Amino acid sequence: MKQKNSLKLSILAILSVLTLLLAGCGGGSQQASGGNEASGKEQTYTFKATHVTQETHVWHQTALKFGEELDKLSNGRMKLDVYPASQLGPEKDMVSQLETGAIDFGFLTNAYMSTRQESLNAWFMPFAFKSLKDAVAVRESAPAKDMLKELEAQGLVGLDFGFAGNRHILMKDGHIASPADLKGKKVRIIGSPAIQDFWTAIGAGPTAMPLPEVYTSLQTGVIDGIDIDLDALVTEKYYENAENLTLTNHFTFPTVIVMSQASYNKLSAEDQEIVKTAIKNAVDWGVQEAINRESANLETLKQAGVKVEELTDATSFESMIKQVEETYSQKSPIIKAFLEETKK
Numbered sequence: 586m587k588q589k590n591s592l593k594l595s596i597l598a599i600l601s602v603l604t605l606l607l608a609g610c611g612g613g614s615q616q617a618s619g620g621n622e623a624s625g626k627e628q629t630y631t632f633k634a635t636h637v638t639q640e641t642h643v644w645h646q647t648a649l650k651f652g653e654e655l656d657k658l659s660n661g662r663m664k665l666d667v668y669p670a671s672q673l674g675p676e677k678d679m680v681s682q683l684e685t686g687a688i689d690f691g692f693l694t695n696a697y698m699s700t701r702q703e704s705l706n707a708w709f710m711p712f713a714f715k716s717l718k719d720a721v722a723v724r725e726s727a728p729a730k731d732m733l734k735e736l737e738a739q740g741l742v743g744l745d746f747g748f749a750g751n752r753h754i755l756m757k758d759g760h761i762a763s764p765a766d767l768k769g770k771k772v773r774i775i776g777s778p779a780i781q782d783f784w785t786a787i788g789a790g791p792t793a794m795p796l797p798e799v800y801t802s803l804q805t806g807v808i809d810g811i812d813i814d815l816d817a818l819v820t821e822k823y824y825e826n827a828e829n830l831t832l833t834n835h836f837t838f839p840t841v842i843v844m845s846q847a848s849y850n851k852l853s854a855e856d857q858e859i860v861k862t863a864i865k866n867a868v869d870w871g872v873q874e875a876i877n878r879e880s881a882n883l884e885t886l887k888q889a890g891v892k893v894e895e896l897t898d899a900t901s902f903e904s905m906i907k908q909v910e911e912t913y914s915q916k917s918p919i920i921k922a923f924l925e926e927t928k929k
Contacts, residue, residue, distance in 0.1 A: 628662065628856070632848070635668040635679055636692035636840070637796070638749075641820050643878060644692050644840050645669045647747050647871030651690075654863035663859065665690070684740040686847030692747065695839040696775040701739065704732045706913050707923035708746075708839050709779035711906045712899050714927065717751045717879055720837035721872045724748075728923035733841075735919070741843040744861065745868045748875045750814035750882070752836040755823060757809055760894040761831040763901040764788060770809040773799055779913055780812070780836065786905040796821070803827050814838045815882035816875070824891045832883075832895040835902075842868065 634651070638644045645667065652665030673679060673688060676697040682688040699705040707728065714720040723729060724746050733743025754761050754772070761767060768788040774780050776793035784791035792808055796817075802808045803826035811823060812835075818824060842864060849857060887893055899906075914921040 628853070629664075630659075630662065630856075631664045631666060632689040633666050633668065633673075633687075634690035634692065635671075635673045635688055637671045637676060637694060638669060638692075638817075639820050640669050642669075643749055643816055643871060643875045644747060646874065647867050648690075648692055650870050651864055651867035654866045655859065658859045658863050659856070663856075663863075680739070680741075683843065683845045684847070686845045686851075689845050689848040691741075691843050692840045693843060694775065695746075695841050696777040696780065698841045699777045699779065702732070702735055703913075704728075704735055704917045704919040704923075705841065706777065706779040707732065707917070707920040709777055709783075709836050710913065710920070710924055710927070711783045711835050711909055712833075712902060713924070714751060714837050715834055717748060717837065717876050719927075720751065720839075721748060721876065723923070723926055724868075724872065726923070726926045728919050728926055731919045731922075736841070736843060737846065740846045742846055742849045744842045744844055744864045747840045747842055747868050747871050749838045749840065750816045750875055750879055751834040752812050752814055752838055753818075753833050754831045754835070755811050755813055755818060755827050756829045756831070757803065757806070757827040758829065760829050760892070761833065761896060764905065765901075771807070773802065773808045773811040775812065775838075779909060782912065783835075783905060783909050784812070786908050787902075799823060800826065812836070815886070816878055819882045819885050824886060824889055828890060828892050830886060830891050830893045832893065833899075834896075835899075 632655070634648050636644050636648060648665070648667045652667060655663040655665055673682065676693055679688060679691050679693065680701070683691050695705055695708050699709065729746060733745070736743035756770070759766060764787045769790065771790040771792050772784060773794055774784055774791045781791055781793070794802060799808075799811060800821065800823060803811065803823055810827060813823065818830075824830070844860065849860070852860065883893065910924060914924060
């Protein structure tokens, strides 16, 4: 009897050990397939992105390319809906929605963002770049990356800079050879502190106004000319009301590409890397497309009857250039470092 009881106890002990072992193995399998890391791999997303430009603009095309890259790199788990032409509100509202995570990605004008972050005025140092290609070359410099890093204070993840082209001057009457040709002229500008200061130093009448008002303002003579990139000039057809284009390359015109910090924090580390790789691939494509468009857009304008001249000597602008550079170098060490980078 004692022997039988002993045998039963031994069998029960063995069964108990086996049960514990199986439970432990089962727990390991569950963690591998159902933990945070694994669930991140299976998670699907439909992101929202927004910007201010028309669908033909290079920024919109870059956003579409970004969506393609997300879809490809995530094996179809990540989709992107793009809302162009300020469909989700003006940029001030866009940033508010990015801060809360209502919008996931923004292709924001550097002009607007420079009113929120001092260092971004670096891109608007006058005559810093002789061509769009020169501007693009500074995109991955240390100062440019420092600007993106600073955006964290606004609840944004700075991802990259894209470009629309360098800025030139379109006038209703005559071309530009020196600041004297702009003195007293009403010129539509984009609202940025550094841009405003440069045009004021020239002695022009810088006039910030929303893009939809520019066409009729040129038509009716409310403004004498505009500070514009070639892509927007072709897209918006401002040349129908002003035919004198001077190629000056006095500014470049970036977009600051950001992600909502709230949206970013919801992603696994692996998915965060997918986003970063996708945006880099898209912007690499987009900046080359923008460079290619500079030549194509110029040819389009010439065929449309625009009278084109090039400012080959910017010596007469040197005092204004120096004034703006000194002012903004003192406001931000990043701007000072950025200028040093452009002069290498």
